[in-house]
Amino acid sequence: MFNEKLVSERLTLRDHDDVQETFLARGWSDGLPIVPPTELKVRDMIAASGLPASQVLGVVPPRFAEATVENVAVNAVMAGCRQDYMPVLVAAVQAACDPAFRLYSVQATTHPCGVLVVVSGPIVQQLGMNAGFGTFGPGHRANATIGRAMRLVLMNVGGALPGHGDQATQGSPAKYSYCIAENDAASPWPPLRVELGFLPQQSTVTVIAGEAPHNVNDHVCTSGENILHTVASTMTTIGHNNSACIGTGDVCVVLGPEHAAQIAADGFSRADVREFLFRHARNRVRDMRDRAMWRMHEMPDWIDLDDDDAEIPIVGAPEEILVLVAGGAGKHSAFIPTFGLTRSVTRRVETP
Amino acid sequence: MSLLDALAIEERHGFDEVNRAIQRAGLGDGLPVVPPTPARVTAMLAGRDPGHIVATLPPARGAATLRRLALCAVLAGCAPVHLPVLAAAVEALADPAFNLLGVATTTGNTAVGLIVHGPAARHADVNGAGNALGPGAAGNATLGRALGLVLRNVAGAVPGQTDMSTQGQPAKYTFCFAENEPASPWGALHAARGLASTQAAVTVFSASGLLEIVDAASSDGAGVLTTCAQSMLAAGSLGGTGLLGGGQPLLLLAPEHAALIARTHSREQAQAALLAQARLPLERLAPDVRAHLLAGLPPGAPAPAAAAIAGQPEDVLLAVVGGVGRKSTYVPGWSGGGRAVTRPVDFS
Numbered sequence: 001m002f003n004e005k006l007v008s009e010r011l012t013l014r015d016h017d018d019v020q021e022t023f024l025a026r027g028w029s030d031g032l033p034i035v036p037p038t039e040l041k042v043r044d045m046i047a048a049s050g051l052p053a054s055q056v057l058g059v060v061p062p063r064f065a066e067a068t069v070e071n072v073a074v075n076a077v078m079a080g081c082r083q084d085y086m087p088v089l090v091a092a093v094q095a096a097c098d099p100a101f102r103l104y105s106v107q108a109t110t111h112p113c114g115v116l117v118v119v120s121g122p123i124v125q126q127l128g129m130n131a132g133f134g135t136f137g138p139g140h141r142a143n144a145t146i147g148r149a150m151r152l153v154l155m156n157v158g159g160a161l162p163g164h165g166d167q168a169t170q171g172s173p174a175k176y177s178y179c180i181a182e183n184d185a186a187s188p189w190p191p192l193r194v195e196l197g198f199l200p201q202q203s204t205v206t207v208i209a210g211e212a213p214h215n216v217n218d219h220v221c222t223s224g225e226n227i228l229h230t231v232a233s234t235m236t237t238i239g240h241n242n243s244a245c246i247g248t249g250d251v252c253v254v255l256g257p258e259h260a261a262q263i264a265a266d267g268f269s270r271a272d273v274r275e276f277l278f279r280h281a282r283n284r285v286r287d288m289r290d291r292a293m294w295r296m297h298e299m300p301d302w303i304d305l306d307d308d309d310a311e312i313p314i315v316g317a318p319e320e321i322l323v324l325v326a327g328g329a330g331k332h333s334a335f336i337p338t339f340g341l342t343r344s345v346t347r348r349v350e351t352p
Numbered sequence: 353m354s355l356l357d358a359l360a361i362e363e364r365h366g367f368d369e370v371n372r373a374i375q376r377a378g379l380g381d382g383l384p385v386v387p388p389t390p391a392r393v394t395a396m397l398a399g400r401d402p403g404h405i406v407a408t409l410p411p412a413r414g415a416a417t418l419r420r421l422a423l424c425a426v427l428a429g430c431a432p433v434h435l436p437v438l439a440a441a442v443e444a445l446a447d448p449a450f451n452l453l454g455v456a457t458t459t460g461n462t463a464v465g466l467i468v469h470g471p472a473a474r475h476a477d478v479n480g481a482g483n484a485l486g487p488g489a490a491g492n493a494t495l496g497r498a499l500g501l502v503l504r505n506v507a508g509a510v511p512g513q514t515d516m517s518t519q520g521q522p523a524k525y526t527f528c529f530a531e532n533e534p535a536s537p538w539g540a541l542h543a544a545r546g547l548a549s550t551q552a553a554v555t556v557f558s559a560s561g562l563l564e565i566v567d568a569a570s571s572d573g574a575g576v577l578t579t580c581a582q583s584m585l586a587a588g589s590l591g592g593t594g595l596l597g598g599g600q601p602l603l604l605l606a607p608e609h610a611a612l613i614a615r616t617h618s619r620e621q622a623q624a625a626l627l628a629q630a631r632l633p634l635e636r637l638a639p640d641v642r643a644h645l646l647a648g649l650p651p652g653a654p655a656p657a658a659a660a661i662a663g664q665p666e667d668v669l670l671a672v673v674g675g676v677g678r679k680s681t682y683v684p685g686w687s688g689g690g691r692a693v694t695r696p697v698d699f700s
Contacts, residue, residue, distance in 0.1 A: 001373045003360035052358045052377050350376060352369075 002052035006039065006070055023078075028156050030148065030176060034078040045073035048083035049090050050352020057090060058097020061104035063159030067093050071157050072149075079149035085127060085142055087351045088205055089149050092117045095207045095347040096150070102342045106209040107160040110167050111241060113339040114174035116210045116252070117150055118324065120182040120193045121203030123349055131181035133328030136213055147179030174212040180326050186257035187325035188264030195270065196346050203349040208252050208322070209342040211240065213334035218259065224266030227259050227333075228276050234335045235281035235314055243283055244293035245340030246300060247316025252336040252344070253277065256327040274318035281321075282311035297340075354414055355379055356423050356505050361387050374427065379505050381497065381525060385427040396422040398432050406439045407446030410453035412508025416442045420506050421498075428498035434491065436699045437476050437554060438498050441466050444556040444693040445507075451690030455558045456509035459516050462686035463523035465559040465602075466499055467671060469542035472552035472697045473530035480530030482675025485562065485604070496528030523559050529673060535607035536672035537614030544619060544670075545694045552697040557602055557669070558686035560589065565680040573613035577622060580605075581629035583682050584661050587637055591687025594645060596632060596661045598685030600692055604673040605680045623665040631658035 013019050019036045023029045035041070046053045046069055053070040060067050069090065076089050096103050096115055106113055124131055130140035138144060160166035168175070184191050193204040214237075218230040231253060236243070242251050253273075255263070263273060286308040288294055295305075304310045314337075315321055322344060327333075338344075355377055361370055370387035374380045386392065402419035409416055418435070421442060425435050445452050445464065455462055468478040468491070479489035487493060509515040517524075533540045533549075543549040563586075567579040580603060589597040603626070605613070613622050634642050634657060646655055662668050669692060673681070685692075 001361055001365055001370065002355075002358040002377070004358040050373055050376060052355050054355060054358065055377055350372075352372065352376075 001050070004053045006042065006053060008042070008070060008074055027161055030151060030155065032176075035080050037074045037077040041077045042070070042073050044083055045076050045081070045086055046070060048086040048352070049073065050087070051090065057093045060097060060154065060158035062108050062165045063157070065157050065159065067097065067153060067157050072153055075152040075156055076149045079152050080141065080145040081149050082141065082145075085146050087349050088119055088123065088127070088146055091347040091349045092146070092150055092205045092207055093153055095205055095345040098345040100343040101207060101209065101345045103158070106339050106342055107154060107158055108165060108167055109339060110169045111339050112168050112170055112172040112175075113209045113211055114172055114178040115150055115154065116174070116208040116336065117147055117179040118182060118192070118206040118208065119146070119179065119203070120184070120191050120206070121349070122201060123203035123351070124181040124184070129181040131183035131326055135180040135183070135326045136334070143179045143181065144177055147177030150179070151175055151177060172212045174210070180254070182324050183257060183326045186260070188260055189270040189325070192322065192324045193346065198346075198348060204346050205349055206344050206346040208336060208344040209339040210252060210336035211338070213254065213336050216333040216335055217331065219331045224263035224268050225276075227263055228268070228273065229280060231333060231335065232277055232280040235277065236283050238283055238288055238292045240337035241293070241340030242314040242337045243288065243312070244297050246297070246313060248297070249315075249338050249340045249342045250320040250322055250344050251315055251338055252322040252324070254327070254334040254336065255323065255325050256330060256333045257325055258329065258331055259333045260325045270323050271318070273323050274321045277321050278313060278315065278318040282313050284308070285310045285312065288312060354420060354505055356420050359388055359423065361389050363389055363391070378510065379427070381500060381504070383525070386429050388423050388426040392426045393419070393422050396426050396430070396432050396435055398435070400435070406442050409442065409446055409502070409507035411457050411514050414506040414508050416502065416506050421502060424501040424505055425498045428501055429490070429494040430498050431490070434476050434495050434498065436697050437468060437472055437495055438502070440554045440695045440697040441499055441556055442502060444554060444695040447693040449691045450556060450693045451688070452507065454688045455686050455690055456503055456507055457514055457516055458686065458688055459518045460560060460686055460688060461517055461519045461521045462558045462560040463521055463527050464499060464503065465523065465557050465683065466496055466528040467541065467555040467557070468495070468528065468530045469540050469553040469555065470533070470549060470551055472554065475552065475699060478528065478530040480532040480673055484529040484532070484673050485681065492528045493526055496526030499528070500524055500526060521561060523562070527559060531671050532607055532673055532675075535610070537610055538619035538670070538672070541669065541671045542694050547694065547696060552699060553694055554697055555692055555694040557600075557683070557692035558598065558690055559602070560597070560684045560686050563682040565682055566678065567609065568678040570612070573616045573622075574625070576609050576612050577617070577625045578629060580680065580682070581626050584626070584630045584684070585632040586684065587632060587641070589684045589687055590637070590641065590645070590659055591689065592648070593687070593689045594648065594659065595663065596630070596659050596684070598687050598689055599662050600667045600669060600685045601661045602669045602671070602683040602685065602692070603680065604671055604683065606674045606677055607672055608676070608678050609680050610672045619670060620665065622670060623668040626668050627660065627662055627665050630661040633658045
């Protein structure tokens with residue numbers, strides 16, 4: 001419906017190997033082989049968005065370059081996306097450019113956060129996304145390539161190149177590709193998008209500036225409350241940013257379906273889960289003092305920092321703990337600490 | 353480049369599909385649009401040169417070509433007869449006196465209003481009689497809307513990006529009407545502004561709201577003028593000009609009010625009476641506002657006792673609009689300043 005001249009640079013390259021070497025040499029790659037973004041493929045990808053090629057989706061720091069439908073489509077092709085993934089990627093880029101996400105800090109920090117893309121709603125099934133076994137892991141094209149395309153946009157448009165723009169001390173494998181789907185069918189509570197005010201029949205993406213997931217293994221507990229104690233314990237290692245950045249961002253708990261089912265069967269609503277974790281996921285002043293990021297950030301007034309036994313939560317309020325269900329059978333869940341000075345952002349996926 | 357240029361709507365595209373695309377591309381105002389198929393755009397242009405640049409509009413210095421105006425007109429639901437009117441309005445907006453850069457980008461809530469005068473109102477089905485400021489007539493609804501779409505899609509005044517209006521106002525969807533010339537005792541506004549009364553013309557103005565003025569009790573023109581003058585004293589309309597309502601207030605008089613006033617006042621006398629009476633004593637202003645106003649006076653200038661609505665009588669714009677009843681409307685201009693501009697319409 002839109003007919004535009006494309007503005008991307010045109011290259012004439014010999015063959016597949018020439019493409020790989022040229023893209024690597026120009027710093028346009030994550031190091032893995034890419035799909036050559038030919039004009040035909042890019043045009044088809046743009047068309048699949050239903051948007052004009054020149055439409056600006058946001059400004060991506062630290063280069064502060066405009067993410068357009070065209071340059072996002074180029075990266076989607078390079079990552080190996082199927083055309084029908086494009087609306088998800090568009091919404092994810094828009095969400096990441098929301099000021100609340102604080103993408104400049106997220107991109108440039110020495111912290112190893114990646115950008116987790118959580119997809120929720122009917123589009124999960126439509127795209128064949130994996131919300132079950134190994135949702136964080138490899139094996140499914142949609143999860144793998146949407147997450148990768150997001151990273152390529154952050155690098156190639158935003159200029160977050162390791163050592164230049166992206167100052168991550170060590171980084172994380174989550175920065176290659178980091179995309180999961182909410183498992184609606186296995187969730188005992190309404191899906192996250194509904195809790196955030198969207199309709200069940202709408203699809204959403206949520207971006208979270210998270211570390212790679214920290215495993216919560218609980219094979220023993222037979223009560224929801226005790227499982228939540230294990231989750232809370234995993235949330236209170238002092239070496240993540242959230243132990244020190246309180247009230248300035250959110251964290252994410254991804255419950256495996258079996259843990260979630262036990263917790264819900266014992267009468268916990270999602271709000272109860274958040275409240276429980278807010279009250280129990282707390283470090284003690286004696287463990288924090290002069291360690292980690294002690295006093296690098298303001299602490300809430302009500303914490304007596306001179307009292308060794310005083311408790312320090314990892315967020316400012318229960319609502320700052322995102323809770324969702326994903327994964328397959330088994331007794332594992334995940335806690336995702338975040339950059340700490342960032343809020344997750346959810347956007348509706350609009351298909352043409 | 354305006355995204356308008358990239359539109360390639362074809363007959364095979366469905367109504368819903370086109371509407372979704374236009375809205376998602378940020379080219380819409382939220383209401384359904386008419387799909388701008390090549391046939392519709394060609395009909396709208398009626399043989400005119402699509403590349404002709406009518407004006408260049410701030411804030412994006414967008415070239416208002418006839419093709420772009422035709423696209424906006426189709427989207428808004430206009431008929432081909434409306435395009436010359438829209439083009440004249442765009443030409444008027446580009447006059448530096450209008451201060452479109454300010455009006456289009458301010459945090460103020462101002463909208464752009466459009467008055468269609470003389471034969472243009474008849475040709476283009478623009479209503480100046482009962483409910484002229486409201487819905488019903490195609491010309492009022494679609495011309496005002498087309499102008500709003502031009503501001504967004506050609507001038508580049510995009511809400512949240514360049515149009516920084518704190519609250520906006522419903523008149524930004526559409527605000528277009530004609531004068532009720534047969535009912536005006538003083539002739540048409542465009543004639544008062546120097547054009548021949550038989551000339552088709554438009555006037556653009558900035559509108560920071562609309563206030564109803566009810567006076568069904570006064571039995572003479574002086575009484576109606578007093579009610580009107582007292583209705584124009586809104587402290588919150590005081591702007592950097594030191595005048596209320598931007599210094600060029602627009603009073604839309606109902607025919608019955610105008611007839612009463614005209615028994616005793618010419619247009620010029622009515623303007624002078626309004627200017628003389630509409631004075632807001634400075635002591636009624638909030639202390640900090642008063643101090644700010646006084647601090648802005650030129651060095652050595654005497655402090656005024658009151659704030660006025662205009663600097664001179666001819667800046668009080670009077671137009672006769674509407675049907676039966678004694679209800680008029682006061683339209684303050686943008687407090688940041690700028691002047692109404694009138695231009696002839698060329699239907700050829």
